[in-house]
Amino acid sequence: MAAAAITSVLLISICLLLGCAFAEDPFVNYDFVVSYITASPLGVPQQVIAVNGKFPGPTINVTTNNHLVVNVRNKLDENLLLHWSGIQQRRSSWQDGVLGTNCPIPPKWNWTYQFQVKDQIGSFFYFPSLNFQRASGGFGSIIVNNRPVISIPFDTPYGDITVVIGDWYTQNHTALRKTLNAGKELGMPDGVLVNGKGPYRYNDTLVPAGIDHEKITVEPGKTYRIRVSNVGISTSLNFRIQSHNLLLTETEGSYTVQQNYT
CATH class of the missing domain: 2.60.40.420 (Cupredoxins -  blue copper proteins)
Structure with missing residues (x-):
């Protein structure tokens, strides 16, 4: 009886450990609509590329090991790809958003990017990588925060x-x-x-x-x-x-x- 109880405890412990080991890392989801708007950043009205109506686009905020999912709707009049500058695409090169790894997103179509940010930390940005579109905007910041197990080598900022x-x-x-x-x-x-x-x-x-x-x-x-x-x-x-x-x-x-x- 005692042996059976010990065996049950061991099995439960092993199951709990396996559950922790194979727990899925969190998913973070964003929906992007890329379109033209009129803005005057230098006092001259001009056509710029906005993301969700914003110029620059919204900030992506994730934590190391998160799975980032970005659904992009192209409302431009030409093909579009979004590139995640500085983010290492480990076993996900087809999500990099550049010609040669991705087919362009045609006008009025959407594409969902999905990749894991792994253990990179810090500040990055995204931008449209086709047709010199970056000169008209379509860019925004990416913040990758560290998990608590990754120490920060400086005092926590205010x-x-x-x-x-x-x-x-x-x-x-x-x-x-x-x-x-x-x-x-x-x-x-x-x-x-x-x-x-x-x-x-x-x-x-x-x-x-x-x-x-x-x-x-x-x-x-x-x-x-x-x-x-x-x-x-x-x-x-x-x-x-x-x-x-x-x-x-x-x-x-x-x-x-x-x-x-x-």
């Missing part, structure tokens, strides 16, 4: 701030593509956007009055994690905050040997 920066032209991607196809250079960008807003133009005299800059509210004496992604098409940008020190903690999915920048 808050998180996401900053999407990039060069910008007042012509849309179709016009810019024609320029490149004709063998010409694009020339100096018309400005730089921060979270989809200007009016950071190289020639300040061209900026109409009354355009709001991007405003970020913080509390004095607090430490913030700032997630910066350059979504531009041709220009490298330096990011700094005047009279403040910046500590580089992560890049391209890995924590860094931390270095202060002033």
